[in-house]
Amino acid sequence: MSRSGYCDDLDNWSLICWRGAVSSAIKGKRGQAFLIELREALDAMPEKRLIADELEADGQFCALGVLGARRGIDMSGIDPNCRETVAAAFDIAPALAAEIVFENDEYPGSYQRQDDGSMKWGRETPEHRWRRMRDWVESSIQAAMP
Template sequence: MAKRSSAPLWTLWTPCPKRLSAGSFKHDNGCYCTLGVLGAARGIDMAGFDDSDYLDTTEVGEAFGIAEAMAREIMFLNDEAYSWECRQAADPDARRWELMREWVGNHIKGTQSSTV
């Protein structure tokens, strides 16, 4: 179970850009949200997810090959939990990347948040 849940996090750890957006899997400026990075790395068509205000996390989890709970948590952290801190930063997308990278690092076996 842990192997299934943590495997996608390695994708987020390695090639992740140093900027992450909120509210959309991919913005017009080319910036992805945290799950958008995973979707792009896996070649997932994310266009259908951006067309609605409400996303079914079960459908997102299935499309991305991750547990629904993980999809929900990542979406919440990326879009809501860190929103105040990101808005206060000079570069909100860069701050979101730092916060999400730390979260990912804390949830992958064999890494430490001090290495982010």
């Protein structure tokens, strides 16, 4: 199982309920405020690089870890594999914590066009992970209604 806690053995109804919880967590007032703060933390990074599988390692961070560092949270005692613990530390819903971790960690790479026109599989770089997560956060922030 991944750090997000996601697995492939949910029945249809459980999956529908879970996706509803994720959607509510993202679209809710607390989730939106968190995503805006996360976007600001990502933009403030001097080096636009994100790691996977940990909140912090050797001075580098995953998406959540970037915000934890900015908030001054001591992440050494947080189990990065427990979405409930992570959610409590960041004051967000467990569904939102799991979704952000899934988005951060579970993208293995992509095919990239080579100069000769052929396609080659390439692992995701920390820089690409930052760009992808920044785009995901931006797309998850709801436009303010007039």
